[in-house]
Amino acid sequence: MYTLKMVTAALASVAIMAAPALAHTSVEMANIADAAVLETLPDAFSFSFGQPVGLIAFSIRTGTGETVETGFQPPKAPAKTFSVPLPDLAPGRYTFEWRTLSKDGHPMNGKSSVELK
Numbered sequence: 001m002y003t004l005k006m007v008t009a010a011l012a013s014v015a016i017m018a019a020p021a022l023a024h025t026s027v028e029m030a031n032i033a034d035a036a037v038l039e040t041l042p043d044a045f046s047f048s049f050g051q052p053v054g055l056i057a058f059s060i061r062t063g064t065g066e067t068v069e070t071g072f073q074p075p076k077a078p079a080k081t082f083s084v085p086l087p088d089l090a091p092g093r094y095t096f097e098w099r100t101l102s103k104d105g106h107p108m109n110g111k112s113s114v115e116l117k
Contacts, residue, residue, distance in 0.1 A: 024108055025050040032096070034112040041116055044083045045096055052078035053100040053108070060086075063093035078103065091116050 030047040032038070045058075055075055060068040070087060078101075097111040 024102060024106060025053060026108075027110055027112075030112060032112060032114055035114075037115045037117065039117050041086055041089055041114075044085045045112075046081065046083040047098075047112075048081040049100070050080075051103070052080050053102055054078045055082050055084075055098060056101050056107070057097075057099035058084050059097050060089075061095045061097065068094070089116055 026049065027047050028050050030045070031042055032045055054077075057074070058070060058072040060070055062068060068087060068089065070084070072084060075082065093113065093115050095111055095113045097109070100108045100110070102108060
């Protein structure tokens with residue numbers, strides 16, 4: 001009986017510790033790969049997640065850390081796929097940064113860098 005209680009307690013502990021990890025989702029697809037070197041930039045940065053999330057922030061930073069104006073407005077509803085229009089960018093290094101909110105309320109940050117020739 002003691003062994004059964006110990007096994008049950010151990011399994012419950014593992015399940016509790018794993019729950020937050022299961023709540024998070026990551027980018028499954030993006031039309032601009034991290035560390036990409038591009039001659040031309042697509043009209044939009046499109047990316048998809050494994051489950052619906054709320055896209056609450058999106059920004060672009062130059063190689064020197066300056067923020068590029070994007071005019072981003074967060075979508076009203078969670079989705080699995082987002083397409084954020086990109087401004088005209090001069091050649092250089094840029095980092096796309098985003099913040100999402102999972103359905104259980106956990107915020108998640110992501111980023112992808114690109115060099116534009």
